[in-house]
Amino acid sequence: MNMRLTQAPIDTLCAHALRFLAIDAVEAAKSGHPGMPMGMAEIAVALWTRHLRHDPAAPAWPDRDRFVLSNGHGSMLLYALLHLTGYELPMDELRRFRQLDSRTPGHPEVGHTPGVETTTGPLGQGLANAVGMALAEKLLAAQFNRPGHTIVDHRTWVFLGDGCMMEGISHEAASFAGVQRLSKLICFWDDNRISIDGNVAGWFGDDTPARFRAYGWNVIAAVDGHDVEAVDRAIHEALANADNDIGPTLICCRTTIGRGSPAKAGSAEVHGAPLGAAEVAATRAALGWPHAPFEIPDEVRAAFDAREPGAARRAAWQARVEAYAAAFPDEAAEFHRRMAGELPVGFTVLANAILRGVHNDCSSDCTSDCASNAASVATRKAGQQAIGRLARALPELLGGSADLTHSNLTDWPGCGAVRADRPGRHINWGVREFGMAAALNGIALHGGFIPFGATFLVFSDYARNAIRMSALMRQRVIYVMTHDSIALGEDGPTHQPVEHLPSLRLIPQLDVWRPCDAVETQAAWNAAVARRDGPSLLALSRQNLPHQARAPAQLQAIGCGGYVLADAAATALVVIATGSEVALAMALRARLADEGVGVRVVSMPCTAAFDRQPADYRAAVLPPGVPRLVLEAARPDAWWRYLAGVRGAVVGIERFGESAPAGELLPRFGLDAEAVMAAARTLLATP
Ligand SMILES: Cc1ncc(C[n+]2csc(CCOP(=O)(O)OP(=O)(O)O)c2C)c(N)n1
Ligand SMILES: [Mg+2]
Secondary structure, three states, X not given: OOHHHHHOOHHHHHHHHHHHHHHHHHHXXXXXXXXXXXXXXXXXXXXXXXXXXXXXXXXXOOOOOEEEEOOHHHHHHHXXXXXXXXXXXXXXXXXXXXXXXXXXXXXXXXXXXXXXXXOOOOXXXXXXXXXXXXXXXXXXXXXXXXXXXXXXXXXEEEEEEHHHHHOHHHHHHHHHHHHOOXXXXXXXXXXXXXXXXXXXXXXXXXXXXXXXXXXOOEEEEEXXXXXXXXXXXXXXXXXXXXXXXXOOEEEEEEOOOOXXXXXXXXXXXXXXXXXXXXXHHHHHHHHOOOOOOOOOOHHHHHHHOOHHHHHHHHHHHHHHHHHHHHHOHHHHHHHHHHHHOOOOOOHHHHHHHHHHHHOOOOOOOOOOOOOOOOOOEEHHHHHHHHHHHHHHHOOOEEEEEOOOHHHHHOOOOOOOEOEOOEOOOEEEOOOOHHXXXXXHHHHHHHOOOEEEEEEEHHHHHHHHHHHHHHHHOOOOOEEEEEOOOHXXXXXXXXXXXXXXXXXXXXXXXXXXXXXXXXXXHHHHHHHHHHOOOOOEEEEEOOOEEOOOOOOHHHHHHHHHOOEEEEOOOOOOEEEEEOOOHHHHHHXXXXXXXXXXXXXXXXXXXOHHHHHOOOHHHHHHHOOOOOOEEEEOOOOHHHHHHHHOOOOEEEEOOOOOOOOOOHHHHHHHOOOXXXXXXXXXXXXXXOO
């Protein structure tokens, strides 16, 4: 064995092991990013061998520290760490890095690899996820810990690079984390001055330490990221900040990308491409690493192995939880229920009773306030009432608005505002739609809460990639998006969504609900909280919408996403409508009935839920061969698939809106009674 190797300090060997696992896996895959793992190896050694509290045998242990790799292109660093510390991630999976069906995908994906806390790759969002996790930890601790009984007490650690720092969402997330004083959030900035295009001097000149100090963070500047002891000292300082609750900490680590590669260290070349056989050999020689690819010396394995200390730490926590359970049995049961993401016993019955109550068909077992909603009500207002009803039954409901609380209507009596010094259940996210959405993902991933966030539907674009990530990660996040059409009126085309409904429906695994009245709004909320395998987005109206009468079976059918709201003896035309256009469809039905034309109205609040129904249900709702007319105040493109094989037309909006009172806009855009009557006549007259 090489003398230099055996004399090298164990920390150096550990760092080199991480380097070569990344180098060799990227080499085998012929693709990937070796530069970041090579550059952050010592930082990883300091954190993962000395400070991270986790148990590789129990990746879902509630009180584990959360680790987020926001610069997710360095995925091999995380896979190497998970493998070496003892997670169920065998070396064969590292050999199959980036291959089909491996547990080592190109970027970390939660649910695919034990120990991966969130899916990262879209730069900057990992940091915002981590802010959500740290907020969840803080709020959960406030709700459950009792004097002498601390069962929630963990830290959230983040690795992030220049790319994360350049992304605007880093501002939203860091600014929010500062004002909320999330002191157990500790981030390491990989300050290597390189991004894909080369040396960042030409496009990234921020004074990052000053920027984070201005947010109220503790900044530990100018740490040598290749000195394990220096990083360790910085971590101790960060932990003291956490203990003293003086805000989150950023540790600025000067590093060299691709450290160890004689020809490529410090250059963008090593960011996202294999080193190549010759350079791999040169790096092995330069670092004195004689081991074959994927071969790890025993002393390195021993140094990383976190199974024993992890098990001991978890056992100690378990003992604390048992003492807690003895003193506070109800709270303990509630803690376990919430961390498991389970709804309270009897919730389904309660939710159905609430729904019946809203429908003014209250049965004796309904304990909610069954105030009549038969009057016209804006679905945003109905949504607020739904939140209030559910919040009483679900202490895990935690939500807020991106500075539009009084327009989105997301608060409820007694919710309490979440502030740095005061736990609550309603979050003023500030004007930070993207940061909010990514933080909601972090809250959901952390567990213990069902998070929701709100803005105007038109600004869903600002949050869009985080909404996509909620869907990709199948997280129970609820988006409340109000002012859902041109009918919002005077604010004009900048505020009037036109393409948003169809475009959001394109996101796989996202349920988009557009309810037509208070009843469907409650049903949509019930479905959203009950859905455990993905996010839901509720598009709600600014304007009042009339109540629709339903039989009990129809009430239940709302959850199917589409159902027959009003039928005809002999159906000559099926009118499909969503949200505010359902009332228009009902009026059209009445007029055509006067002329002896039978119209069935299908309310379709959620096409995704409808698509999941059995084929015979769908065919029963949309009978083959009967002409179909769709009414929706949005671009029509999403509807053509529901018209395949039948005569059909869509009344929608093909252009941007205009600034005017809604009553004048709707006729202008062909969405009034006369216009839809004309569209129906044309369709019926077409052979
Ligand atoms: C939102 C987003 N935009 C672009 C990319 C593509 N991308 C991946 S890494 C990277 C550069 C990142 O630079 P840095 O964080 O400094 O990483 P380093 O090269 O230092 O590892 C870019 C542009 C991405 N993953 N996400
Ligand atoms: Mg960089």
